[in-house]
Amino acid sequence: MIRFSIRLLLAGGRRAALAAGLVGAGVAMGTLLLAVTLGALHGWDAREARTGWRVDVDSAVARSAVAEPVGTARVRVDSVAGRPMDVVDLSATGSTAPPPGLPRVPAPGEVWVSPALAELIRTLPPAQLADRFPGPPTGTIDDTGLRDPGELVAIVGHADPVEGAVPIAEFDRSAGITIIEGYRQLTYVAVALLLFPVLGLLGAAARLTAVRRAERLATLRLLGASTRQLTVVAVTEVTLVAAVAAVAGIVAEWLLAPALALIPLGGSGWYASDLRVPPLVALAVVAGVALLAAAAATRGMRAVVVGPLGVVRRQAPRGLRWWHLLGVVAALIVFGIAQAAVGTSGFTVVGLVIAVAVLAMFGVVWLVGPWVVRLVGARLARSARSVPRLLAGRRMLDDPRGAFRPLAGLTLAVFVAGFLAPFSGALGGDPEESAALRVGESVSVEQVQARLQERGLAATVTASRRGPLVEPAPGTNRDEVRTALVPLAGEPVVSSAERDVASAVLAADIYRGILIVLVATFLVAATSAGTTAAARVLDQRRTLRLLNLAGTPMQVLAAAQRVETVRPLLVCGGIALVAGLVCAAPIMSAQAVLEPAGLTVLGSVVVIGALLVVAASAASRPLLRSVAQDRVAD
Amino acid sequence: MTPVLRAIGLGHRYGATTVLREVDLAVHPGETVAVTGPSGSGKSTLLHCLAGIIAPAEGEVWLGAERIDRWSEARRTALRGTRFGFVFQFGALLPELPAVENVAVPLMLAGVRRRDAVATAAEWFPPLGLAGLEQRRPGQLSGGQEQRVAIARALVTEPAVVFADEPTGALDSATGAKVFSALAALTTRTGAALVVVTHDQEIAARCQRTVVLRDGAIVQGVAA
Numbered sequence: 001m002i003r004f005s006i007r008l009l010l011a012g013g014r015r016a017a018l019a020a021g022l023v024g025a026g027v028a029m030g031t032l033l034l035a036v037t038l039g040a041l042h043g044w045d046a047r048e049a050r051t052g053w054r055v056d057v058d059s060a061v062a063r064s065a066v067a068e069p070v071g072t073a074r075v076r077v078d079s080v081a082g083r084p085m086d087v088v089d090l091s092a093t094g095s096t097a098p099p100p101g102l103p104r105v106p107a108p109g110e111v112w113v114s115p116a117l118a119e120l121i122r123t124l125p126p127a128q129l130a131d132r133f134p135g136p137p138t139g140t141i142d143d144t145g146l147r148d149p150g151e152l153v154a155i156v157g158h159a160d161p162v163e164g165a166v167p168i169a170e171f172d173r174s175a176g177i178t179i180i181e182g183y184r185q186l187t188y189v190a191v192a193l194l195l196f197p198v199l200g201l202l203g204a205a206a207r208l209t210a211v212r213r214a215e216r217l218a219t220l221r222l223l224g225a226s227t228r229q230l231t232v233v234a235v236t237e238v239t240l241v242a243a244v245a246a247v248a249g250i251v252a253e254w255l256l257a258p259a260l261a262l263i264p265l266g267g268s269g270w271y272a273s274d275l276r277v278p279p280l281v282a283l284a285v286v287a288g289v290a291l292l293a294a295a296a297a298t299r300g301m302r303a304v305v306v307g308p309l310g311v312v313r314r315q316a317p318r319g320l321r322w323w324h325l326l327g328v329v330a331a332l333i334v335f336g337i338a339q340a341a342v343g344t345s346g347f348t349v350v351g352l353v354i355a356v357a358v359l360a361m362f363g364v365v366w367l368v369g370p371w372v373v374r375l376v377g378a379r380l381a382r383s384a385r386s387v388p389r390l391l392a393g394r395r396m397l398d399d400p401r402g403a404f405r406p407l408a409g410l411t412l413a414v415f416v417a418g419f420l421a422p423f424s425g426a427l428g429g430d431p432e433e434s435a436a437l438r439v440g441e442s443v444s445v446e447q448v449q450a451r452l453q454e455r456g457l458a459a460t461v462t463a464s465r466r467g468p469l470v471e472p473a474p475g476t477n478r479d480e481v482r483t484a485l486v487p488l489a490g491e492p493v494v495s496s497a498e499r500d501v502a503s504a505v506l507a508a509d510i511y512r513g514i515l516i517v518l519v520a521t522f523l524v525a526a527t528s529a530g531t532t533a534a535a536r537v538l539d540q541r542r543t544l545r546l547l548n549l550a551g552t553p554m555q556v557l558a559a560a561q562r563v564e565t566v567r568p569l570l571v572c573g574g575i576a577l578v579a580g581l582v583c584a585a586p587i588m589s590a591q592a593v594l595e596p597a598g599l600t601v602l603g604s605v606v607v608i609g610a611l612l613v614v615a616a617s618a619a620s621r622p623l624l625r626s627v628a629q630d631r632v633a634d
Numbered sequence: 635m636t637p638v639l640r641a642i643g644l645g646h647r648y649g650a651t652t653v654l655r656e657v658d659l660a661v662h663p664g665e666t667v668a669v670t671g672p673s674g675s676g677k678s679t680l681l682h683c684l685a686g687i688i689a690p691a692e693g694e695v696w697l698g699a700e701r702i703d704r705w706s707e708a709r710r711t712a713l714r715g716t717r718f719g720f721v722f723q724f725g726a727l728l729p730e731l732p733a734v735e736n737v738a739v740p741l742m743l744a745g746v747r748r749r750d751a752v753a754t755a756a757e758w759f760p761p762l763g764l765a766g767l768e769q770r771r772p773g774q775l776s777g778g779q780e781q782r783v784a785i786a787r788a789l790v791t792e793p794a795v796v797f798a799d800e801p802t803g804a805l806d807s808a809t810g811a812k813v814f815s816a817l818a819a820l821t822t823r824t825g826a827a828l829v830v831v832t833h834d835q836e837i838a839a840r841c842q843r844t845v846v847l848r849d850g851a852i853v854q855g856v857a858a
Contacts (some may be wrong), residue, residue, distance in 0.1 A: 063696045392734065398730035398771075466813065466847035549687055550788075551715025552743060553708065 021315020022528065023238070024245035026205025026531050030198040031249025031289055037191045037283065039253060039275040046185045046274040047266070050100045052145050053171045054088045054155075055180060070096040071105075078284075078492035080120060080129050080479055084267060085152035086507075087132075087492060089162045099155065099171040102147015106157030110138040117152045121386030127455075128479035130535070132486045147268040148261070174175065179506065183266050190517050192355035193416050196330055196362040197521050200409050201528040202242070202289060203296045204535065226539050235294045242293030246286040253277060267505045282443060305308035328367045335360035335583070338587055357417065362581045369408060373568040374400040380567060387552075388559035396565055403564060404572070406532035406616070409525030410609055411572040416521045417605035418580020420514045421598045436462075436469040437482060440489045440497060443468060447488060455484045511597075518601070522608055533565070537610050537620050541627040548628040558621055565616075573609065577602075638698060638827050639684060640665045645692030646850075651759035653679045654850045658796035661795065662667050666828040666837035677831045678799060680847065685718055685797050686710035687799045694696065695763055696793065719796040719826070720786030721817065722805040727772040727783055730790045734759070738847055744791060758786035761814055763830050778809040785817050789824055796821050796841065802837060814840065 048055075054075055071092035078085045092105040099105070106112055113121065118140050121130050130136070133154060141155065187529035254276050261270035263492065338357035343352060375398025396403045404411075439448055446466045448461045458473035459481055470493070472481045482493040497504060536543070544557060558632045636648075636658035638651040653676045661667050665758050676856040683690040687704050687710075695703040702713060715722070727736045737755035742748055759765050762782040770778055781801060788796050801817060802810030814837050830841060838844045846854035 225673070369853055385738055385748050390739075390742070390748070391730070394728070394730040394735070543728060545724060546720075547724075547728070548711065549685075549714070550720040551711055551713070551718065551740070553711050553715070556743065 005470050008181045012180065020237075022531070022534075023205045023241050026201055026527060027242045027245035027289060027293065028249040028252065029527060030205070030442070030524065031246040031285060032252045032256075033198050034285060035253035035277045035282070036160075036256075036275075037187065037194055038188050039257065039260070040265075040368055041184065041191070042276070042281070043270055043274040044187065046179055046271070047147055048180045049172060050145055052180060053099060053168050054090075054590070064581055068169075070170060072161035072165035073168050074162050075166040075497065076492045077196050077494060079125070079482070079494050079498045082230070083152055084436070085117065085154070085496065085610070088153065089158055089165060090155055090168075091158040091161050091165065092457055097171060097244060101141040101143070102155065103139070105526075106138070106155055108159040109134055110157040110158050111135055112139055112155045112157075113148055114151050114153045115136045115439055116150045117154055124538050125480070128477060129483060132368070132492075133181065133481045139494075142273065148270050155545045158604040171427065180202065180266065181249060182506070185349075185354075188355045189358065190513060192362075193517050194359045194360065194520060194524070195410050196366065197409050197416075197524040199292065201406075201524050201531070201610045202292050203550060204405065204409075204528045204532040205242075223335055231298065235297045238297035239290050239294045243286055243290040246289035249289075250277060250282045250285065263516075265509050265588050272502060312372035324367050324371070328364055331360045332368065335364070358583060361579050362412060362415065365410065365411060365572075365579055366551050368575065369404040369411055369572050370400040372572050373404045373407070377403065377572055380563070386559075387556050388563050390555075391560035392563035392567070395560070396568060402536065403568065406529050406536065406565060407569045407572055408615075409528035409532075410569060410612060411520075412574045412610060413521045413525040414573045415576035415580040415583075416604060418577040418582045419517060420518060420580075420602045421605075422511060422581065422584045423514055430438060430521075435495055435497075436463070436471045437478075437485070437493050438466065439468045439470060439485055440491060441467040443488055448485065451484055452481065455480070457481050457484060479530045488536070512599070518605070524611065526612045526616060529612065530619045531560070533616055533620040534623050537561075537624050537627055544624065544628040554625055554628060557624060561620070569604040604609050635662050636660055637696075639829075641680075641684060641693060641694040642696070643693035644680070644690050644695070645682055646676075646683060646688070646690045650829060653849055654683065656850055657693070657847075657850075659684070659845065659852070660672065661827045661829060663794070663827055663844065664822055664825050666822070666830065666841040668841035668844040669831045669847060670833065670835070670838050670844060671827065671853075672740070673833075675847040676850040677847055679850075680801055681797055681798065681829065683832050685795075688714055713822070714790060714819070717794045719791065719793040721781070721784050721788050721796065721798040721801045723800040724780075727780060727787070729772050730769060731762070732769045733775065733783045736783055737790050740787060740791045755790055758790055761820065762786055776809075777805050778813055779807065781813045782816060783819065785813070786824070789820055789826070792824055793826055793830060797828045798832075799833055800832060801830065802832070807836075811836070 054073055071089075071090055074089045076087045076089070078087050090099070090106055092109075095104060103113055118137055121137060134156065137154075142154065143149070146153065210356050236411070257272040257275045259274050261267065261272040335357050338353050338360060342357070373396050377393050377398075377400060380389055380393030381397050382393075382520050384393050445461050445463050448468045449472060452461070452470075457480060458476050460471040460473065462469045462471075470481060470485070472478050485493045547557065548554065635843070636827065639659075641657055641663040642661040644654050644659075645652070646654040653674075656759055657676075657680060659667075659680075661756045669680060671677050679688070683693075683703070686705065689710075692702070693785060694701055696712070697717065702710065702815035707714070728739070731739070731842060734752055734755050738748070738751035738756060743753060746754070756768055759768055762785060764779060764782055764786070767775065767783075770779075772783070774791070775783065781804075785801075788798075796817075798817060802814055805813060818828060828841075830837065832838055844854075845852055
């Protein structure tokens with residue numbers, strides 16, 4: 001029967017190929033997005049394995065956690081040519097395996113640099129860079145010890161631990177909780193935010209060909225096929241297409257990895273290989289997508305009953321069940337527990353806890369949506385004075401879950417926007433950035449002025465509570481000023497903004513991540529809305545065609561479709577927005593949404609959401625026209 | 635008597651296949667005309683041309699004193715909603731609407747207020763043996779009941795011509811006979827003409843006139 005199903009699929013002609021192609025495109029896009037987020041998680045793991053030992057660590061945690069350290073390290077943030085540079089002062093405690101990327105443990109006085117830094121040392125005058133190090137580069141760090149090919153890092157060997165150094169447990173993992181863990185937790189939240197919309201898209205794509213399948217099943221039923229055989233035929237086609245499309249999604253992710261690697265996160269880009277989903281995870285994704293598609297196809301089959309005469313009849317719509325409301329209560333309880341746990345949970349699980357809270361609230365929106373549609377439909381059907389409104393209201397009342405399906409993606413996208421808007425509000429403001437270079441407290445203004453005069457460098461030097469502040473004069477090379485002052489300061493000479501580069505980078509990354517997640521969510525939502533709207537038109541094509549034959553103008557049919565989409569979306573969107581703000585409340589004040597950046601995000605969401613509704617509705621209108629005015633069909 | 639509907643020299647083709655050739659036909663008010671013939675003989679295409687569903691490639695279609703075959707699609711659609719009534723093989727009712735609202739829809743499309751439209755629609759239920767079924771959904775009706783609701787919907791606007799395409803094709807013979815009786819009786823009572831496309835010779839025999847098509851041309855029956 002499976003072989004027969006495959007033959008049916010392959011021999012279906014152009015229309016079948018087109019339908020399978022549409023299903024495949026939807027599934028491939030969903031899989032691609034899922035693979036990108038999973039690839040990001042893999043990227044953090046790979047980055048941590050290579051550079052975790054030297055990422056600035058929480059020293060208290062690190063010291064208490066390390067019993068037998070392999071060495072000590074201090075990471076200093078420096079800057080050259082306007083780019084951040086890490087200088088790692090390492091003293092190894094004995095014979096041990098070298099840090100990743102190095103052929104041996106650096107001996108005292110040795111300077112190992114990344115290829116990008118080696119190139120800068122070669123090209124810039126020594127007074128701008130090379131003079132900051134105790135000697136010329138000993139060698140280069142290879143790819144296995146770097147965040148990305150462009151990273152600027154130097155590892156300087158020392159005989160004894162330098163001041164402020166922390167113990168290193170091992171070179172192949174983090175000594176403590178690093179910023180990478182923070183990024184990993186944020187990625188968990190991003191996965192959670194994308195999960196439901198992607199699942200919705202997979203479901204929408206799988207249902208696209210439900211009617212065509214039902215018609216084929218009717219023929220097979222007439223020929224005496226059993227229910228089990230019909231199920232095999234229905235499931236085989238969708239599962240096969242979904243599995244092939246999922247593989248295509250994974251391949252696309254692998255091909256896109258070099259482009260994705262250019263997106264900076266955590267202060268640098270990536271190695272493309274770090275972002276590629278590992279084969280085993282890829283297999284699991286393909287299997288999962290195929291299973292989901294099979295489940296969607298089985299559910300789609302339940303929507304039609306194939307009678308003994310091979311007549312496809314719509315089953316009485318399955319109404320909303322009271323246990324759906326129980327589901328809402330359960331999801332709210334899970335959300336409450338997760339919300340309470342956010343403040344008390346450890347750093348390594350906080351992202352997962354937030355993800356659970358987000359998923360619970362997603363569940364609430366998902367379950368409440370059809371009820372809202374039902375209420376809106378009842379009100380509309382009661383008060384309708386025109387045919388489009390009456391049709392729309394009755395359709396919503398008749399099948400609230402079906403009517404909510406095209407709106408689900410956009411509703412969830414609005415939820416995501418509501419969740420993220422306060423973050424963008426809090427992060428969007430330009431931090432006051434001081435460009436003045438700060439020299440250590442132990443150095444006097446006079447010493448700095450003398451040193452600069454000696455080197456012929458013009459700058460304004462002022463005193464501050466935390467040491468002299470140096471503002472290079474226009475035309476004076478900033479890196480030369482830094483390099484000249486390093487021997488005096490005994491540490492990198494950077495501005496406060498450059499010193500706190502990790503925080504600045506994190507804030508920028510979160511903001512960038514928010515925009516990426518929003519764009520991805522809305523793209524998925526738009527595809528999902530368009531696909532589902534098309535599926536609904538195809539579901540109703542016979543009725544639509546006969547209505548048009550009997551003299552119902554196209555405008556009436558299109559208007560009914562528009563009312564059916566816009567009315568409930570406004571209500572569902574409002575609820576989703578509030579739910580998103582509530583979900584973000586434990587982490588970020590909802591008032592942050594009133595910041596200009598937050599308002600910008602929300603305003604954009606409203607405008608883009610409205611445009612998407614119009615576009616999705618308009619996209620299915622040619623199909624509506626073609627279906628309604630098909631004079632040859634049947 | 636002046637014909638309510640008249641076709642002159644109708645011809646139509648799909649690609650290279652000619653499906654109608656030189657068809658002349660006149661239908662008078664209150665008349666029932668059966669169009670029969672083997673599959674592929676052009677019955678449905680003739681009905682589509684007469685009803686303004688498609689514009690014929692050749693010939694003319696007149697509704698009373700107006701030539702309608704060159705009207706725009708939108709104008710012909712509006713015409714179908716007001717001057718013509720349709721009964722299809724399967725009821726083609728809107729599954730989400732109660733029966734009475736299905737019947738009221740053509741009135742509402744014509745601009746009648748909802749309350750009045752529903753009240754008028756409900757008046758058609760007792761004569762069709764549907765009293766008490768007004769609030770049932772199509773899915774809750776039998777095939778015969780669905781067809782009766784479709785008949786009510788076709789007649790509620792008091793059209794000039796009712797077109798029926800295999801109206802009893804999906805029903806058993808006993809139910810089919812009852813449904814057709816109701817259709818013919820009510821159409822005649824309203825003064826409308828009835829054009830029925832059918833394979834069923836018993837149904838054709840109950841019409842006042844039968845036109846037989848073969849290979850797109852009338853081969854038997856009074857054309858005008």
